[in-house]
Amino acid sequence: MVNDNPFDRRRFLAGSGAAGLLALVAACSGGAGTSTGVNAGPSGSLPSTPKRGGVLRAGSSPPPTAVDPVTMYDGTAIAIAQLVADYLIWLDRDYKLVPRLAEAWSAKDGGKIWSFTLREGVVFSDGTPLDAEVVKASFDRLLDPKSKSAALSAFDTVLAQGGVRVKDPRTVVFTLERPFSDFPYLVSAGNYNALILKKDYAGDFTAKPIGTGPFVLASYDPAKGATFTRNPRYWDRGKPYLDGVEVKFYADDQADLLALQGGDVDAQLLSIPALVNPLKGVGDITVDRVEGTGFTALTLRVDQAPFDRKEVRQAVAYALDRPGVNATTYDGVGALANDHLFAALFPAAPADIPQRAKDPAKVASLLAAAGVAKLSFPLTFDPPGKDYALIIQNQLKQVGIEVTLDQRTSADFYGGDQEKDTPWLFSPATLVRWAGRAVPSQFIIPMVKSGGVWNGSKYANPVLDAAATAYDGATTDTARKAQAEIIARTLYEDVPVIISVWGGSVRAFNGGFAGIQAHPSSYVDFTSVSRI
Template sequence: MKKVSLVIMASLLLILSACSGGKTEQAASGGSSEPKDLVLALGSEPVSLDPQDATDGISYDATELIYDKLVTFDKDMKLVPQLAKEWTTSDDGKKMTFKLQQGAKFQDGTPVNAEAVKASFERILNKDNKLARYSLFAEFVDKVAADSEYQVSFDLKFPYAPALSTFAHPSGAIVSIKGVQDKGKNFNKQPVGSGPYQLKDWVSGDKLVLVPNNEYWGEKPKLKSITIKPIKENAARALMLETGEADVIAPVPATDIERLKGNDKVNVTVYPSNRNLYIGMNTQKAPFQDVKVRQALNYAVDKDTIVKKILLGQAQVSQAAISELTWGYSPAGAYPYDPEKAKKLLAEAGVQPGTTIKLWTPEGRYLMDRQIAEFVQANLEAIGFKVEFRKWEWGAYTQAYRDPKSGFDLFLVSWAVPSNDADAGLRPLFQTKGANNYTLLSDPKIDELLDKGMKTVNADERKKIYADALKNIKEQAPWIFLMEMKQPVGVRKNVEGVVSLNTELVDLRHAVKK
């Protein structure tokens, strides 16, 4: 018996030694399953972490990790449940009812129930709060009711075809009202949601650090932390990916895509995008009140060369004011490059050669944005303008181009459609009262069409309405219509689960670093 015991003990020691050695080798080789830190380098930093008051995609890259919504889009842009496990719409299309997941909590410990959802939407629906996304929901939501602890319903002002996809918009995120009350005006810097990650630290201009919400009700986070770093210089962002200083970068500079694809430690994926890049014009300021001038600028810009030479094919010339990936799209046709026609229209409008105009751009926010703006500057100078060029830091820029009193003439910016529907792609930008109508366009025909499109349920009828609207918008030319962007994302090969949606959201919810 003693000999048998000794043999068993010796065998156990060998097994334990082998297991210990295996663990040591695993740790030495970096194969530990312990969550790791991930660095995401973007062209700029978030403007606001209050999803109901944010309007830029970089902010949404962060808020989509901090908050949950009733429903969301998966990687294929299909609507899937999030806080709502199921929903129904009344026969008349004027009431939507959502049954909620049970057990979800905000990061401050308060429950996510029907009353919390009601309070969150009543916050954005309150015009006095002056939230940037007020009109997105106020246009179609009449009132919200908590039917029971885990059932919430929305009475709609009219049957609204894209209602469900609008609830999936990043601004449909459910915020903690306790957090709003506790943080006050600082809520945009100190957010409280119910998502898988929560804010640890934000040093403006340097980094934003998110850590796991250990009480998350859904799939647990797989990273120790996510650090978002604003790196506007294209070369610096690409170098960070190569050296491993960054695990994920977006966008990958067009000039580095092919080179990085040859790096055996990096994956580069070029995702489709419903983002349109454009140059807006102040249509209430001379000489841009004249539609001939606005059309002249469209003829003056060589968009094909921008796509081929600057973006190296990582975009396509816009054929309408929304992307072909957006529901309701139909091609209105691009303005061809015709500088002589541009000069003729300017002469007809009485614009004198040497007229000074201002062109503003961010740098690093969009793929090759400064370089595109400089090319447009040269095109406009070639038809007789004197163009004053100015680069802006993204945060300050988002305030400047939204304020007509700031003195802009032309501003380079873009518009993605997080709900993936033409209503959200057009109404905020081109309706006279649109919340994001930074060009100050006012056209009764366009107003009528966009209002009709919002209130029409039949899909075929809606498509015809938006086809007419897109033709009218092209004719009025409040933008220099440039291109539909693509989203090149670089990821280190030891990172998995990173995707970019059509809306250019870099989704890290399921990311894991090995």
């Protein structure tokens, strides 16, 4: 499925990740993020004595589907669920693991067996105690194919049904299919569907919104918005500082932006860089920024002409003006990418692979070597990818490559049989947005390993497969970097997917509150937000 459902169309986070997915205990962390606050001082700072009370008003578009933690994949639904329910582990803005419902975890058998110790005294908002049986039920639910959960992609080849057991009331044990040193990320917020729900959860979350999170959902209208009150049973005593949160739904991004400018809301759940960056320095609006690992993939079918020749795929990659893509699509917030799946934020990312840049002469040479006199192909995408598609079409036209645009509705693009005919996985060339993940394996396993559930390129390379498995099982930085080098260079050479820019993330808000931050996966955590 998409968006892990993997995609990060502004509303659709991909994650298993969000995607959106996932430290040997606290040691295996993601990369460092950066923050830029405009006006009102550092956006992440809190007063020395946080002020209690107040209701934070946040704007967003309405969720396109039901708010169900098991199956949700859009940004608004994820934000609503994250205010109410909690994870074993949270991901901070640097993609570091932060204990939540689990206070400790450890591995044995080379990283194949993982034990998680639950925090003592946690109860759901209805007073039901949290124990290991509840946690087991939550993951059994996600691992059941009948649930149709986006989380399944994160667990693919790593954790199967029957792999979760209860050791004692406070200890849950996961037995994996193979060693996986980053497994804590797969049960963290990095796998955004991995929220812990009551044992008897059966759907209809907005009608029975019971969780262990900082707020309680008091009302929900799919057309107007949602209201939340402080959870008096929240396990982190003294928090949240706010009395509540009000989320207002707006029909489109411009209406959401006008509400922020006019003071009808205090913050946005999901901000678009190109829209909010011009507001820097205007009034008391702050735009917080953080680096990210999300991207839009130009996926090319390697099993059929014209992309069965790697020279053709390389030619397309050398036709792109990546700084231009960043400036036009991400308003300069992103970082240049290099057609492999290791963002600079990932500690193991190779630093010595030459940055691919626009080279018309090389494009011509590669196409000639492939025996292609004139290259043309259709590019399939859904509405959120239209601007990016137009950029690709224009840039390739400049080097003589003709691209015809094949826009589908989102329902059509991601619809059909996911194993044989869905357009996003079976078209010659597609644009798919992937939300940021905390570890590269969350991209590598579903996207480019042989038989990956979201392998739209139909790419298969035993060298990459072996290196990816070795990377997952590596327990030292040296071993991990060695395998990362193999994976990155293989993808750079074979180009089954073209990744031109790693997108950053922003969040805009007005003065009056402190502690509001951007998150690389656009997640929302208002637990520590305080009035100024």
